[in-house]
Amino acid sequence: MSENARDTTLHIPHRIDWRLWLMRLLSLAGIGVSAYLTWTHLAHQSVACGQSQDCDIVQQSVYSEVAGIPVALLGLIAYAVLFVLTLLRGRVPDPWGDYVPLAIFGISLIGVLYSAYLTYLELFVIHAICRWCVSSAVIITAIFLLSLPDLRAEVDAA
Amino acid sequence: MASRKKIRRSTKQKRGGISTTHILIVAGVAVLVVGLLVVLNANRSQTTVTDLVYETGVTPDGEPYKGSPDAALQLVEYSDFLCGHCGNFADALDNLSPDYIETGKLQVVFRNYAFLAPESLQAAQAVECALDQGADKFWLYHDLLFANRGTGMGVYSKPRLKAYARDVGLDTQAFGECLDSGAKLAEIQADKAEGESQGVEATPTWFIDGQMVRGGRPESELRQILDGLLSQAP
Numbered sequence: 001m002s003e004n005a006r007d008t009t010l011h012i013p014h015r016i017d018w019r020l021w022l023m024r025l026l027s028l029a030g031i032g033v034s035a036y037l038t039w040t041h042l043a044h045q046s047v048a049c050g051q052s053q054d055c056d057i058v059q060q061s062v063y064s065e066v067a068g069i070p071v072a073l074l075g076l077i078a079y080a081v082l083f084v085l086t087l088l089r090g091r092v093p094d095p096w097g098d099y100v101p102l103a104i105f106g107i108s109l110i111g112v113l114y115s116a117y118l119t120y121l122e123l124f125v126i127h128a129i130c131r132w133c134v135s136s137a138v139i140i141t142a143i144f145l146l147s148l149p150d151l152r153a154e155v156d157a158a
Numbered sequence: 159m160a161s162r163k164k165i166r167r168s169t170k171q172k173r174g175g176i177s178t179t180h181i182l183i184v185a186g187v188a189v190l191v192v193g194l195l196v197v198l199n200a201n202r203s204q205t206t207v208t209d210l211v212y213e214t215g216v217t218p219d220g221e222p223y224k225g226s227p228d229a230a231l232q233l234v235e236y237s238d239f240l241c242g243h244c245g246n247f248a249d250a251l252d253n254l255s256p257d258y259i260e261t262g263k264l265q266v267v268f269r270n271y272a273f274l275a276p277e278s279l280q281a282a283q284a285v286e287c288a289l290d291q292g293a294d295k296f297w298l299y300h301d302l303l304f305a306n307r308g309t310g311m312g313v314y315s316k317p318r319l320k321a322y323a324r325d326v327g328l329d330t331q332a333f334g335e336c337l338d339s340g341a342k343l344a345e346i347q348a349d350k351a352e353g354e355s356q357g358v359e360a361t362p363t364w365f366i367d368g369q370m371v372r373g374g375r376p377e378s379e380l381r382q383i384l385d386g387l388l389s390q391a392p
Contacts, residue, residue, distance in 0.1 A: 044315030053320050053334035060321035066198045098175045106184040113192040
């Protein structure tokens, strides 16, 4: 009984460990970027952007908030949840453990799709590119891609 | 090694894990969530200003004006962008524009009198930077600043001022460099000193045909004042 219980909590295949670690690091990087953008937005500070004014233009545009909530803050929450989920991966007993990779997949998919929309706005509506926002888009896309093999492994195992 | 085998075995023996259906449902929910975010984001109304329909230019002493320089009346206003009454006064002048400014009866000259708070100084510098790119740009920018007054703290913070510059079609690079350099500070202080020498102590203070009026006036009263002066004009 006790051995079975231990087994079911450890169903994470060894080969995905490096991906999990990379996802944790990327989530931390995402937390850093979005926390900085949240602070500059709420404190009305200029965003470090080299010689360009583009970051401020994007950060203070009407598209930088959704229903009064800064988009950067939504990103911060998403990255924080993703970081917690990557820590929980392999540590949550079944059946809930199965849903951790599914949650990482779902949240990062939302991030990828919304980042695509925001990048479209920067290119074709605001006509200014915020390099911090682009780096966040790259981070969330990487997390999404890294989540896929783990999800595939879960489906195969089911 | 043995424990890894155990892990693999347990993985194979799992029951009731996630399936393709689960993934499709989560992907569908993700698309719905993003759709909702996009709709909420796109519904944000943006405060915009309309195109200018009056003549604009710069007086010989470098102050921006709207309306004909040959107008029968000249109104010189001293204003602070953080001052609510100044915004109301600007609105009243805007409402009178079709009857007085656009018809060549009234010329309005703007002068900064930034005294309320540090953001007043920033906004004043910003309009001067906008003026560098043309009197028409100045008035568009002026209107947008007043249109956004009272929208919370930091309404005239540097990042916001730069965003407004983009909204009215300014060269954002040149504008940003001008604002960051503080190059207009001396000019703003000179404007304020000039106002003080004429007896200005607060805003809005305005001069109509050389006569000083302290405080704003509602549109109806302004109309009466202008009509009275126009009837006396030669």
